[in-house]
Amino acid sequence: MGKILIVDDSRTSRKMLREILEGMGHEIAGEATNGEEGYVMYKELNPDLVTLDITMPKMDGIEALMLIKKYNENAEAVMITAAGQKEKMIQAVRYGASEFITKPYESDEVERIIAQILD
Amino acid sequence: MISKILGNYLISKGKITSEQLDDVIEEITRVRVKLGLIAVAEGMITQEQADKINRLQAVMDKRFGDIAVIKGYLTEKQVDELLRLQGNPYLAFAQALENLNLMKITELDDIMREYQAENEFTNSSMEDLKSDDVDRVLPLFLPTDAAEYLDMAGVVLRTMMRCVDNNVMPMKAYFDKQYLADNGAMQLVEGERPVTCAFAGNGQALLPIASCFGREAFEKVDEDALDAVAELINCINGLYASDMSQQRIEMELCPPEFSDSISGFYSGKMLVLPLEVCGETIRVLITIGDSLEMR
Numbered sequence: 001m002g003k004i005l006i007v008d009d010s011r012t013s014r015k016m017l018r019e020i021l022e023g024m025g026h027e028i029a030g031e032a033t034n035g036e037e038g039y040v041m042y043k044e045l046n047p048d049l050v051t052l053d054i055t056m057p058k059m060d061g062i063e064a065l066m067l068i069k070k071y072n073e074n075a076e077a078v079m080i081t082a083a084g085q086k087e088k089m090i091q092a093v094r095y096g097a098s099e100f101i102t103k104p105y106e107s108d109e110v111e112r113i114i115a116q117i118l119d
Numbered sequence: 120m121i122s123k124i125l126g127n128y129l130i131s132k133g134k135i136t137s138e139q140l141d142d143v144i145e146e147i148t149r150v151r152v153k154l155g156l157i158a159v160a161e162g163m164i165t166q167e168q169a170d171k172i173n174r175l176q177a178v179m180d181k182r183f184g185d186i187a188v189i190k191g192y193l194t195e196k197q198v199d200e201l202l203r204l205q206g207n208p209y210l211a212f213a214q215a216l217e218n219l220n221l222m223k224i225t226e227l228d229d230i231m232r233e234y235q236a237e238n239e240f241t242n243s244s245m246e247d248l249k250s251d252d253v254d255r256v257l258p259l260f261l262p263t264d265a266a267e268y269l270d271m272a273g274v275v276l277r278t279m280m281r282c283v284d285n286n287v288m289p290m291k292a293y294f295d296k297q298y299l300a301d302n303g304a305m306q307l308v309e310g311e312r313p314v315t316c317a318f319a320g321n322g323q324a325l326l327p328i329a330s331c332f333g334r335e336a337f338e339k340v341d342e343d344a345l346d347a348v349a350e351l352i353n354c355i356n357g358l359y360a361s362d363m364s365q366q367r368i369e370m371e372l373c374p375p376e377f378s379d380s381i382s383g384f385y386s387g388k389m390l391v392l393p394l395e396v397c398g399e400t401i402r403v404l405i406t407i408g409d410s411l412e413m414r
Contacts, residue, residue: 009374012333012347055353057374082357082372083178084364102178104282104354109174 002048002118003029007038007064008080009056013103017051017080020110026118035059039067042075049076049117051101054088062091069096076117120280121208121251122147122215123288123395128234135221144286146215154183157204164192176281180274180358208251253277260289261390268390271314271405274359275392282351283331283396290393290400298384298391298402302340304349304377305384305404305413308356310363310370315411316356317404318348319384327397341379349375378413386411 004026008014014031021028029047032038036059042050050068052061061079068075078099079092089100099113126140135143155169164172164187172186179186184198193201213224235245240259247255253276257269265272272292279287298319305317318325323340325348330337333347353375360370387409391402404411 010346010350010353011343012335012350016334055372055374082353082360083180084357084360084362084370085372086364087369087371103350103357104177106174106177 001025001027002114003027003045004114005029005032005038005041005045005047005050007032007035007041007050007056007061008053009033010053013053013080013105016105017110020105020107021114023107024111024114026114035061035064035067038064039071042068043071046072049078049098049114051078051080052097054079054081054085054092062088062095065092065095065097078113078117120253120256120276120286120288121248122212123286124248124256125209125212125231125234127288127395129222129230132230132233134230135216139219139221142219143212143215143221146218147211148285150215151211152205154201154205157201158187158193158197161201161204163197163201168192178358178361180277180362207249209249253280257289260392261292262294265292265294265390267407268405270362271316271359271407272390272392272403274362275316275355275403275405276394278351278355278358279328279394279396282354283328288395290395292390292392294388295391296386296388298389298404300381300383300402302345302377302379302381303384303413304345304352304375305411306349306352306356306375307373307411308360308370309373310368312408313406313410314356314359314370315386315404315406316352316359317384317411317413318352319402319404320399324399324401327399328401331397342377345377345379349377376413381413384411384413 004021006014006017018028029045030041032041034056052064054061065077076098079097080101082103098117101110101113122144129135130137158164159166159169172183175186187193188195213227216222244259253273257273300319301321303317303319308314325340329344329347332351337344356372363370384404386406390405393400393402
């Protein structure tokens with residue numbers, strides 16, 4: 001089981017994802033509310049995987065991904081996005097995102113994607 | 120949807136009570152078979168395919184049958200057959216009234232003629248209403264010059280029905296420059312024609328939506344509850360952006376905003392769509408090309 005950092009400005013979204021991940025047996029290393037905070041926490045906590053919401057104030061998920069990958073090129077990052085953000089998803093792939101999860105969360109889909117990376 | 124629309128009319132005419140309408144809706148839910156189950160039972164698709172379609176519905180803003188056709192699991196003809204097997208929503212409503220000894224269909228038909236006359240609906244409009252199809256019902260509640268708002272309003276209604284309350288009921292929408300509200304959430308979607316979707320509430324009206332979508336028993340409409348509403352709007356706008364991208368119109372979601380202490384929403388022009396959701400009436404506000412301010 002892995003140590004996961006959740007980065008999302010929405011409390012609801014963080015809670016929903018946390019419940020799914022903890023249900024899988026993973027440990028939630030921490031939660032950040034924007035990309036800047038997420039990057040700082042990533043360096044402090046060195047999680048096995050970070051989830052990054054794409055649309056966030058202050059620093060979005062793409063920018064945070066770039067910084068995290070620069071810090072650790074092997075970082076496992078899963079981008080979280082509402083549907084219809086194709087351009088952002090292409091950007092994220094370019095910057096090294098491992099996978100995508102689309103909101104609203106489908107537990108089976110989240111479990112499958114996380115298991116693919118961490119197991 | 121149709122059960123609430125026609126049911127509320129029956130209540131307003133003193134024909135049934137709201138408790139009886141709740142029983143009718145429960146009766147319909149109890150006996151109405153989902154399209155996926157029928158398709159599996161008829162051997163048209165596998166259970167695995169049905170489960171996959173159900174998962175895709177959450178991110179595609181399309182009906183079960185539409186996704187099945189897109190994926191190649193069913194033909195259009197098979198979907199029509201399944202809909203025929205599922206039954207007519209108006210008749211299901213009528214059957215439920217009869218099962219509960221509340222009304223015979225002949226009496227219901229007479230009352231529907233009164234409803235038609237009061238609303239100045241054509242026979243064709245009444246058929247649209249009875250279809251219970253969002254794409255056919257929604258235009259009946261929008262101003263005639265609101266065609267460009269139909270896409271977004273449709274996504275709102277379908278997502279609400281899927282994620283919050285299957286018996287969401289639209290009411291007559293109108294254009295305005297302001298809507299006074301205590302609290303709300305909104306999100307701008309940037310693009311060639313920016314779009315904003317907002318949910319406006321007074322008092323605790325947004326509470327059921329927050330609790331249902333957030334899967335948390337909020338006690339009041341505070342910032343945590345509005346965060347859940349904002350997240351629902353985020354999902355709605357994502358589905359809208361997804362629909363637009365299929366028309367090669369790229370749109371980008373901005374971070375949502377929300378506040379539990381406002382005077383209202385202000386715009387050069389906004390569509391105000393009242394919706395009854397989980398027994399509360401909220402307003403969905405949509406702007407296209409105009410800005411929307413929450414203050």
